[in-house]
Amino acid sequence: MTVPGTRGTTSISDRAFMKIAEEVAREDDQVAGRPHASGSLSGSVAAVRFDLTVRYPAPVHGVAAHVREHVRERVRELTGVSVENVDIDVVGLVPAQRPAPRTGEEDRP
Template sequence: MNTEMAMPPPGGHGTEPVPESHGGAGPVEARGRTDIANRVLERIATWAVTEVDQVGGGAPRLLGAPLGRGTPGGAPRVSAHVDGHLAIVRVTMSVTYPAPIRQVVHNVREHVRTRVHELTGLDARQVDIDVARLIHPAEQKRRVL
């Protein structure tokens, strides 16, 4: 006989536990674990950064030197690492001028922490952000086709 308890049926008051039979799968802690790959964390963090206003992509670099330019519509560069229940994220991005850089960076950091936790359950305590470039509004309109 299985003595594990489940949620009360709809309309119940929740005062009495209801036995659950789920084939003896055991407690949640003993059923296994879910691992989040670094690449998945990078994609989630990249998406979170793009959800913040006044942020653009960072130019790729080779040996520390920028190759090209960051673009307002481009994706930021993100690297991430999962260490147990912690997420370590590093973002390289551009900010649209004349936005207050400190405020934009704060907004990005908090949004990345929130979204990573909501979607993965990981605690993103360390979110390092490099602002590689300021994008002038006039540059957003100039595009060579």
């Protein structure tokens, strides 16, 4: 992808673009681990497919909808590229982090 500038051009490789998309998807607290992004980039338009893991018991459909919208907005803000299509494959669920069990030691002076 090449963005016209006033004194030159800025190019973003497909690989770098997908890494940006992965980092943006990780900004959602209900996404666990590292999402994997693949897709296509043509000029200033992209399509992205994610494999991601969701924290259980978060609503999978809601997490996917939030990630989809966030990726469209944030990637455009960061790169100037319009992400026209965001497909999401949920490939795993992990339990949400739970607080450490209380031992009673915390309350002693």
